[in-house]
Amino acid sequence: MKLFCIGSSSRGNGYVLQSSNGGALLIECGMPLVEVKKVLGWKLSSIAGCVVSHRHKDHSKYLPEYLKFGIHALALEDVFASFPKLNRTFCKSIEPMHGYKVGSFKVFALPVVHDVPCLGFVIEHDEMGKLLFVTDTMMLEYRVANLNHIMIEANYSDELLEDAISSGSTVSSTRERLLESHMELKTTEQILRTTDLTAVNEVVLLHLSGRHSNAEQFRALIAEAVGKPVYVANPGIEINVSKIPY
Structure with missing residues (x-):
């Protein structure tokens, strides 16, 4: 199983899980479909479906385009309702704390805490094991057992945010917005420290802020914390997310 990152920022989010037999699951539709086509060798027939976390356009902007090409989308009703006159032929409304089958993938929807209704996902596949996907949330209420892979937001650090506010490059109201909608680095670390990582092969940090994060610093800190x-x-x-990574 391969994980491809197409985008992971406020400019657009999109990820592809592709199994060795070619079946693929898309996570988010915040990037143009042409970028997905490039990853999949222009073979859209391999796509089992797409799961969407919430309605903000950096995660859902290209939903109508994906649907136009017959890609099945699973999302909260709130996501579909945010697009006027959306053709819902390939839309499936999902609910928190429910599980769904998407081709050879199993998807369980977790409620998370954002400024609009939002979901995290526990995704399972025989080839991959169990993957946790969590983005755009200030916290994670649940701890998921028996994980093999973790994709989790590390949007900003308090220190870099305060420095940006002090220098005038970020308005002070940003602090309150971020506190209620995105995951701070220490929160990411705390979640990982309190999760059983015994069978986890790797951690992937998502949705880093362009102004209030430092990618290498964040990566090194979390690597030291989780081992x-x-x-x-x-x-x-591109990351190998097979259950047995060799």
């Missing part, structure tokens, strides 16, 4: 390989979800990165 596992840690990656930053930069566009173009």
Whole structure:
């Protein structure tokens, strides 16, 4: 199983899980479909579906385009309702704390805390094991057992945010917005420290702020905390997320 990152920022988010037999699951549709096509060798027929965390356009902007090409989308009703006159032929409304089958993937929806209704996902596949995907949330209420892979937001650090506010490059109201909607680095670390990482192969850090983060600093700090390989979800990165990574 391969994980491809197409985008992981406020400019657009999109990820592809591709199994060795070619079946693929898309996570988020905040990037143009052409970028997905490039990853999949222009074979859209391999896509089992797409799961979308919430309605903000950096995660959902290209939903109508994906649907136009017959890609099945699973999301909260709030996501579909945010697009007027959306053709819902390939739309499936999902709910928190429910599980769904998407091709050979199993997806369980977790409620998370953002400034709009939002979901995290526990994704399972025989080839991959169990993957946790959590982005755009100030916290994670649940701890998931028996994980093999973790994709988790590390949006900003308090120190870098305060420095930016003090220098005038960031308005002070940003602090309150971030506190209620995105995951601070120490929160990411605390979640990982209180999760059983015994079977976890790697951690992937998502949605780093362009102004209030430092990718290498964040990666090194989390790697030291968890004792596992840690990656930053930069566009173009490809990661082996097979259950047995060799």
